[in-house]
Amino acid sequence: MKQSGQANQMRIAIIGGGVIGCLTALYLHKLGAQPVILEKGEAGRESSWAGAGILCPIHPWLYPDSFTQLIDASLNLFPAMNEMLERESGLKTEWQRSGLLIPLFADDRIHHRQNALQWSKRFAWNVEELDAKQSCELEPMISDQLSGSLYWPKVGQVRNPRMLTAIKKALAKYHVPMHEQAEVVGVGVDGQGAVANVKLANGTVMAVDAVLLAAGSWSGALARQLGLALPVEPVKGQIVLLKDKPGKIKHIIKHDDVYLVPRMDGHILVGASMERVGFKPGMTESVVNNLLESTYRMIPGLKDVAIVKQWMGYRPGSPDGMPYLGPVEGVPGMWVATGHYRNGVALAPGTAELMSRWIMGEEPTLDLSDFRVNRPIVHLDKVGFPAV
Numbered sequence: 001m002k003q004s005g006q007a008n009q010m011r012i013a014i015i016g017g018g019v020i021g022c023l024t025a026l027y028l029h030k031l032g033a034q035p036v037i038l039e040k041g042e043a044g045r046e047s048s049w050a051g052a053g054i055l056c057p058i059h060p061w062l063y064p065d066s067f068t069q070l071i072d073a074s075l076n077l078f079p080a081m082n083e084m085l086e087r088e089s090g091l092k093t094e095w096q097r098s099g100l101l102i103p104l105f106a107d108d109r110i111h112h113r114q115n116a117l118q119w120s121k122r123f124a125w126n127v128e129e130l131d132a133k134q135s136c137e138l139e140p141m142i143s144d145q146l147s148g149s150l151y152w153p154k155v156g157q158v159r160n161p162r163m164l165t166a167i168k169k170a171l172a173k174y175h176v177p178m179h180e181q182a183e184v185v186g187v188g189v190d191g192q193g194a195v196a197n198v199k200l201a202n203g204t205v206m207a208v209d210a211v212l213l214a215a216g217s218w219s220g221a222l223a224r225q226l227g228l229a230l231p232v233e234p235v236k237g238q239i240v241l242l243k244d245k246p247g248k249i250k251h252i253i254k255h256d257d258v259y260l261v262p263r264m265d266g267h268i269l270v271g272a273s274m275e276r277v278g279f280k281p282g283m284t285e286s287v288v289n290n291l292l293e294s295t296y297r298m299i300p301g302l303k304d305v306a307i308v309k310q311w312m313g314y315r316p317g318s319p320d321g322m323p324y325l326g327p328v329e330g331v332p333g334m335w336v337a338t339g340h341y342r343n344g345v346a347l348a349p350g351t352a353e354l355m356s357r358w359i360m361g362e363e364p365t366l367d368l369s370d371f372r373v374n375r376p377i378v379h380l381d382k383v384g385f386p387a388v
């Protein structure tokens with residue numbers, strides 16, 4: 001494997017053209033490396049397209065502190081990354097701080113108030129506790145049955161399909177090679193056991209100095225093919241899209257089993273199921289009905305709003321809800337950045353920044369030991385895999 005002294009000649013195969021692979025490739029290019037993206041289908045069309053683009057974990061207080069530190073590091077990079085993407089692509093990603101509201105009802109299935117307030121204080125996340133009247137003033141369509149709410153005014157969102165298009169445009173501008181319909185089926189090593197090439201399904205063998213496994217939900221199976229144990233599995237999520245007048249719903253609203261994400265043009269994403277069913281395409285009527293019922297209970301006025309689209313995607317799940325980041329022990333040149341589960345868009349700039357520098361020889365500035373590839377498998381309740 002070439003070291004950073006020869007950085008400008010370092011050829012790095014990125015397996016997977018999702019937000020993680022594509023953004024890391026862009027950052028590697030900016031550091032002078034020669035990344036090449038290998039994507040089995042169309043880049044940016046899997047989880048990274050399907051997600052809701054909320055830039056805050058669902059219930060971050062349920063994770064270890066190291067996860068919040070990684071999220072904070074990534075979110076701090078979002079404004080500059082977004083500015084760079086919009087400048088280099090000429091597109092708007094619709095990144096905005098629309099704020100996040102968690103309404104509180106007497107019959108809530110999950111009572112978050114105490115943990116949420118403590119976590120926000122510890123990590124200096126600006127939160128406001130609102131009574132029922134203030135909550136209804138802030139979000140007039142919400143049910144007046146609520147007893148109050150928690151409000152994080154600075155939480156952001158991004159229109160992730162647009163972010164992916166912007167990343168792809170920036171990659172094209174810099175002539176970073178992107179091969180679509182190019183499925184990686186193997187990684188070859190040299191006599192010392194270091195990465196030497198990648199093998200594609202069409203028989204092509206490409207000589208490389210390093211490989212980054214960023215294949216989303218497919219990473220676990222591909223890793224097994226490469227002789228590496230990586231417990232990443234798909235967790236299916238279904239989403240329903242409503243279309244209302246712009247500004248009727250103003251904030252991201254999260255409650256028990258559903259969240260709403262209002263886009264600038266009046267679209268409202270209603271998400272998302274958590275299903276451990278493997279790769280099983282298609283929508284399910286009962287799941288969609290559950291999402292809608294939960295929505296209408298919270299915001300009765302949305303009952304009359306048109307459903308314009310439905311889709312699903314596979315989150316790259318991990319047993320503890322956290323990504324795998326770093327080198328593979330014993331295989332020089334082999335790197336992993338996957339398993340971002342419910343938070344891959346929020347974690348994208350942090351992952352790209354940390355991984356690109358690490359691959360190029362710089363030690364990470366953050367303690368990433370909780371995210372190491374060979375950590376013990378621990379199933380974390382509520383943030384890890386859902387029950388089958």
Ligand SMILES: Cc1cc2nc3c(=O)[nH]c(=O)nc-3n(C[C@H](O)[C@H](O)[C@H](O)COP(=O)(O)OP(=O)(O)OC[C@H]3O[C@@H](n4cnc5c(N)ncnc54)[C@H](O)[C@@H]3O)c2cc1C
Nearest residue numbers: 016018020040048051052054184216237313343344345346
């Ligand atoms: C319904 C839903 C809602 C979500 N909401 C949010 C949210 O609000 N906020 C947030 O931050 N995150 C959210 N996420 C999660 C986020 O979308 C993912 O964590 C993130 O997109 C993962 O990015 P990725 O690049 O690892 O995976 P992907 O986008 O899935 O990309 C992986 C790519 O690898 C390719 N690939 C696989 N195998 C191979 C191979 N052998 N050779 C070549 N290419 C291969 C695939 O075709 C795919 O394009 C959501 C996800 C879903 C499904």
